[in-house]
């Protein structure tokens with residue numbers, strides 16, 4: 001199966017040799033870093049209630065409102081594990097909203113599948129205007145497969161009311177475009193557990209392939225990254241400089257170029273500036289601003305904030321000694 005839409009930089013097609021992934025999104029040609037690949041509006045979105053699941057009926061009702069072609073593309077998406085599918089099937093049969101039972105909506109035989117697909121694919125975000133936690137269904141973007149060293153970064157952009165997907169490194173001709181479904185700074189066992197429990201698959205990316213040299217080195221580096229990341233949330237200590245520097249080194253080696261790295265450059269910049277080293281502070285805020293721009297794009301609120309910081313750091317650095 002392949003699907004091309006207009007002048008897109010990507011093509012949706014089958015993943016060669018894969019038995020349980022199926023379809024993915026591939027670059028048509030080489031693409032530079034920091035390019036916008038997709039800005040997607042939700043096909044529908046639903047509020048995520050605190051400590052409760054989104055009612056299955058609400059999900060099914062939204063599905064029924066989609067156009068027929070969108071419904072077809074929706075049903076072709078991956079629906080988690082079979083055990084979950086059976087559970088959702090049972091749940092939707094029992095559920096009632098305003099006295100209405102799911103059978104009154106028609107097509108109830110696929111209701112469990114519709115709900116399972118939603119939980120397996122929806123993107124969580126917070127609507128800043130209302131502060132509400134939401135789950136948005138993006139049918140086309142659901143075709144991005146997972147990698148533990150993804151080449152795209154994605155984020156909800158309130159300004160655009162869209163989720164943007166941007167390249168975080170240079171992409172080769174026909175390379176698969178991937179995102180991460182889980183936090184990346186985790187050891188392999190923790191990653192495979194989350195991926196299997198939440199999404200029902202086993203990752204076979206280069207970082208997860210422990211039969212390769214890269215995979216074995218990666219396992220060790222991610223374990224270190226997970227431990228250092230936990231250190232980082234504890235109160236400021238003298239070892240913070242070393243922690244941040246080691247993390248940046250490990251992230252580079254791992255090929256993780258998203259905001260995980262930008263965030264640490266920003267922290268390091270603060271540490272240097274606090275210690276009076278304006279030159280190093282300026283350098284690291286420059287890295288952070290550059291990474292943020294590539295990951296989020298100019299209209300995301302984080303970017304102007306960092307540009308402001310960059311201007312201040314520049315002024316600080318070029319300040320003449322008599323102005324001190």
Ligand SMILES: [Zn+2]
Pocket residue numbers: 147148149203204205206207208
């Ligand atoms: Zn992996």
